[in-house]
Amino acid sequence: xVTFALQALPDTAAGWLDTARRAEEAGFESLYVADHPGSCAxxxxxxxxxxxxxxxxxxxxxxxxxxxxxxxxxxxxxxTLDVVSDGRAVLGLGAGHTPAEWAAVGRxxxxxxxxxxxxxxVAEAATRMLAGAGLERPRPVQEKVPLLIGGGNTxxxxxxxxxxxxIGLSGLGRTLDDGHTHEARWRRDQVDAQIELCGxxxxxxxxxxxxxxxxxxxxxxxYAKEAEVGEDDLIACPYALIGTLDEIAAKLRDLETxxxxxxxxxxxxxxxxxxxxxRSH
Numbered sequence: 001x002v003t004f005a006l007q008a009l010p011d012t013a014a015g016w017l018d019t020a021r022r023a024e025e026a027g028f029e030s031l032y033v034a035d036h037p038g039s040c041a042x043x044x045x046x047x048x049x050x051x052x053x054x055x056x057x058x059x060x061x062x063x064x065x066x067x068x069x070x071x072x073x074x075x076x077x078x079x080t081l082d083v084v085s086d087g088r089a090v091l092g093l094g095a096g097h098t099p100a101e102w103a104a105v106g107r108x109x110x111x112x113x114x115x116x117x118x119x120x121x122v123a124e125a126a127t128r129m130l131a132g133a134g135l136e137r138p139r140p141v142q143e144k145v146p147l148l149i150g151g152g153n154t155x156x157x158x159x160x161x162x163x164x165x166x167i168g169l170s171g172l173g174r175t176l177d178d179g180h181t182h183e184a185r186w187r188r189d190q191v192d193a194q195i196e197l198c199g200x201x202x203x204x205x206x207x208x209x210x211x212x213x214x215x216x217x218x219x220x221x222x223y224a225k226e227a228e229v230g231e232d233d234l235i236a237c238p239y240a241l242i243g244t245l246d247e248i249a250a251k252l253r254d255l256e257t258x259x260x261x262x263x264x265x266x267x268x269x270x271x272x273x274x275x276x277x278x279r280s281h
Contacts, residue, residue, distance in 0.1 A: 002252050004274050005030035005204065005265040007062050010046045019268065020050035024057040026275035030090065032062030032265060038104035044077040051085035060090025062206075062265065063150035063168065067096040067115055068105050071125035072135070079130060079140045087141035091126060092148040092168070095119035095156060116156050123147065123163070148204075152185065154197060161199035168265065169194055170206040171239040186229045186237040195259045204263035205238035205255075210270035216243035238264070245273075249281045 006023045008031065010016035023031050031050055033043035043061040051059055059081060064074055074091070082089035095115040096102075102109040110118070129135040130145050149160035150168035160167045171191070173183040185194070195203060208227070213219045219242045224231040234240050238255050241248045241264070255261045266274055 002256070002262050002264070003029040004278070005032055005058075005062075005263070006268065006271060006274075007032040007034060007206070007265050008268040009033060010041050010049070013049075016046065016049060017053045019271075020054050020057070022271060022275075024054045026271065027278040028057060028274070029263075030058040030060060030265075032060055032090075032092065035061050035064045036098065037065070037068060037101050039100070044081055047081055047089075048084050051081065051088065055086075056088075058088045058090050058146075059085050060146075060148060061092040063092035063094035063148065065096035065101055066093050066119040066122035067110065068101055068107070069122075071122045072129060074122065075126045075129035075135050076138070078126070078145055079135060079138045082140040082142055082145055083138050085141075089140065089142070090146050090148050090166075091130065092150060093119060093123050093126070094150040094168075095153065112153065116153050119151075119156060120159050123149065123159075127163075150206075152194060157194060157197040161197060161201050164201060166202050166204055166263070167198045168204045168206060169198075169238075170208070171237060184227055184229050184239075186227075186239055187233045188236050191237055191259060195261075202263060203259070203261050204265055205261050207239060207241055207264050207266045207270065209240045209242060210248075210266050210273055211242045212245060212248070212273040212276070213242060214244060216247055219243075241266075245277050245280055248277060 006028045008019050033046045034040055035043045047059040078089050078091045099109040130140055146165040148166045148168055149164040171186045173185040209223050211219055220235050221231055224234045238261050
C-alpha cells in the first residue's frame, strides 16, 4: 500500500491549520516541517499547532539538524509534541548540510565525518532520553517514538539500517558552492546503491517534482534539463512523479517492484494531486 507524507511550512495561522486539516482529510499519513534555523519556521511550534486541529496524522520534523541542536532539547520538543498530539510524534534527524545554519548559531559547519559522527551521537542520545534515560518529564505517550533518519551519506545510512524505524532519501548528494543546492544522485545505479545500504528498513523518497499533466514526456524532458540529469534516469527514479494520475500510479507500482519503495514525501504544491490520486487509486 502506497503512503504519502506532506512536507510543508506555515505561512499564516489560518493557512497552516487548513493545510494540516486538508492533509489529514486527504489521507496523508504524516505531516512534516523542515528545520533550517534562520530561514524557516520552528518545526515543533508549527507541529504542535497542527496537532490541535488533527487527530490521526503523524507529525515530525523533516529533518531536525542534529548539528545545531542539543539532544536534550530535541528530546523535550519531541516528547512534548507526542503529549499534545496524543502519541503521533516522529523524531526526524539529519546531519545538516547548509553552512548558514551553523553561522546562524555562531559556529562553523564541521566536515562531513564530524557531522555524521555528531548526528549518530545525537540520535543515540535523544532516543535514550525518549526511552526514559535522563528525561523525567514530559514522558512520551508512545512506548517508542519512531526515529526517521534523513540523508544520503553511506555511513549514516548503514547506521540507520540498524537503528532507525524509517529512512528518508532525497537523492541529493554533495552540497554545492551556494551552500543550499546539491548534486543529484538520481541514476538508477545510484538509487540501487542507496537502497542496498538501507537494508530491510522502510524507505521514504522525498519527491522533488510532483506534476499531474497529460504530456509526461515534455514535462520530464523539461525537468531533466532543469535538474541536469538524464531523462531516462529521471523517468525511472523515485524523486519525480509526473504524468496523468494513471501514469503516476503505474510508476508507483514500478518503484515498488524495483526498489520496494511504497512511501513518498511531497511538498505543498502536490497536495491536490496526491489527494486525487489517493481517491482514485
